[in-house]
Amino acid sequence: MRALSGLWRWRRNPLRRATDLAEAWLALVALLLIAVVAPVTGCLVGAAAQDSLQQSVQRQQHARHLVTATVVRDLGGTLPEPDPDTTSAREARSRVLADWTAPDGTRQHGPVLADLKSPHRGDHFGLWTDPHGRITTRPLDSATATTHAVLAGFGAALLTAALVETGRRLTVWRLIRRRYARWDQAWDRAGPDWGKAGTGS
Structure with missing residues (x-):
């Protein structure tokens, strides 16, 4: 996962920019969300699906x-x-x-x-x-219902991780665009004579 690559910006460096630090914080938050929130979401969705499907199993076995x-x-x-x-x-x-x-x-x-x-x-x-x-x-049997519930839980966990990573990438993309815009403004302020002999004297 590319979120890990943002963590290197935590190191002390005189050239480190504020956006580098923001990317590092963003990478850490994304990593924690994927490591904690995605599994919890998968477990909750899987448990809810299991309850619903097992109730459906009981209804079907009673009615069929x-x-x-x-x-x-x-x-x-x-x-x-x-x-x-x-x-x-x-x-x-x-x-x-x-x-x-x-x-x-x-x-x-x-x-x-x-x-x-x-x-x-x-x-x-x-x-x-x-x-x-x-x-x-x-009628649906209990083992098949459990399989569907487990698959639903895995799907929810993967979807949560994908959403977190997509959000991180979009935020990093905006940070990079803002960084490039600031560079352009700095070059415009330097003027067309930047780098020529005698400039600023």
Whole structure:
């Protein structure tokens, strides 16, 4: 990180300018923010995401039920697995017409995706539904929720560090522009005759 390069300006030097010292302070503050604030932000965001996702896990596991469906006939064709958290993208599901009984006892009938390679009439397969038998996705599991929360925490920490470093760079850029503007003013005050023999005598 370039913030560390600003720390060398702390050393005593007769040529050290006020902007050099400002850059050193800025580098130190940025370093402390990245070392302390970024991890704390990541932990807080990760913990909040974990709480929210685990509540979602409990709601989904309470509201979604695995029922057994029976193939009536194959509708032909396969589609990719719709839930990326449950299986790899290479796996496919067959389109079938099926019957199933909802958790509330009602009989359901309709086209669904079955995890069967070659479905035949009478084959059984698992199907996730809501309490009324409407097809839904597999509920989120606790391990997957924790993984998402950890990733959210890491993302928040990295974003905080990136914002701090961006702020430091913008401030240093403004300091350098101000320094160059002062140099230009000093050269203008020196006048066009600066450096010529007899100037100022």
